[in-house]
Amino acid sequence: ILGGYEAKPHLKPYMASLQLDGQHICGGFLIAKQWVLSAAHCTEETDGKMFQVLLGAHSLTEPEPHKRLYRVRAQIPHPGSNIHNNKDDLLLLQLEEEAELNAHVQVLPVQREDRDVAPDTVCEVAGWGTINHSGRRPDKLYQLERPVLSRDVCNHRTRHDHTITEKMMCTDSRRKDTCKGDSGGPLVCNGVAEGVVTAGSRVCGNYKKPAIYTRIAPYAAWIDGVIAAGDG
Numbered sequence: 001i002l003g004g005y006e007a008k009p010h011l012k013p014y015m016a017s018l019q020l021d022g023q024h025i026c027g028g029f030l031i032a033k034q035w036v037l038s039a040a041h042c043t044e045e046t047d048g049k050m051f052q053v054l055l056g057a058h059s060l061t062e063p064e065p066h067k068r069l070y071r072v073r074a075q076i077p078h079p080g081s082n083i084h085n086n087k088d089d090l091l092l093l094q095l096e097e098e099a100e101l102n103a104h105v106q107v108l109p110v111q112r113e114d115r116d117v118a119p120d121t122v123c124e125v126a127g128w129g130t131i132n133h134s135g136r137r138p139d140k141l142y143q144l145e146r147p148v149l150s151r152d153v154c155n156h157r158t159r160h161d162h163t164i165t166e167k168m169m170c171t172d173s174r175r176k177d178t179c180k181g182d183s184g185g186p187l188v189c190n191g192v193a194e195g196v197v198t199a200g201s202r203v204c205g206n207y208k209k210p211a212i213y214t215r216i217a218p219y220a221a222w223i224d225g226v227i228a229a230g231d232g
């Protein structure tokens with residue numbers, strides 16, 4: 001998160017850190033007791049290794065009550081996701097067991113009504129992604145409030161040049177923006193997850209490249225189908 005600030009500890013109890021060998025790779029969030037939603041692109045540099053999911057954390061390294069690392073039983077990228085574009089950039093992770101819910105571990109409701117969030121709505125995004133252009137990685141969770149940018153502005157040829165589909169949304173990226181390691185985290189508007197951070201052009205903090213999110217509502221049926229099948 002560039003230009004943001006340290007979150008108040010454990011006020012975002014749905015936040016997940018997707019880790020490999022103890023290192024934070026991507027964000028994610030708890031959408032059901034045994035399921036975390038993140039971004040499919042997060043599996044690009046994992047060469048087949050399974051993530052572990054850290055729940056209940058504020059600091060990535062310090063001991064904290066209710067902080068727990070979960071093994072993952074299954075990682076299910078959306079079938080339409082691919083390395084060439086940002087389409088369908090969603091990843092469902094089934095935990096080895098149901099997460100123990102408590103003050104620091106809670107499920108975040110997701111938007112199921114497929115209607116655009118009004119431009120200028122102020123939403124919030126959080127993550128353990130880099131906090132400066134040199135790639136400094138924070139130990140604590142950071143957050144940022146950002147206004148939603150209309151798809152028309154985001155699709156302008158000097159911005160994302162008509163690559164933003166109706167299944168994506170944007171927020172202003174002037175100085176304050178998502179960055180490396182924030183992918184997979186939720187964009188929360190009025191207490192509901194409306195989007196999932198996608199890296200897009202990977203540029204951070206440049207107003208010409210607004211932050212891009214995969215909208216969740218268009219994928220509600222896919223998410224429900226995977227969870228129903230996975231819960232057997």
Ligand SMILES: NCc1cccc(Nc2n[nH]c3ncnc(Nc4cccc(O)c4)c23)c1
Pocket residue numbers: 130132133134135173177178179180181182183197198199200201202203204205210211212
């Ligand atoms: N703002 C959109 C966004 C959301 C999520 C991730 C991203 N960026 C990145 N995702 N993956 C990356 N691998 C290497 N470098 C990256 N960006 C980077 C790193 C240092 C300085 C800088 O100005 C930009 C990214 C960008």
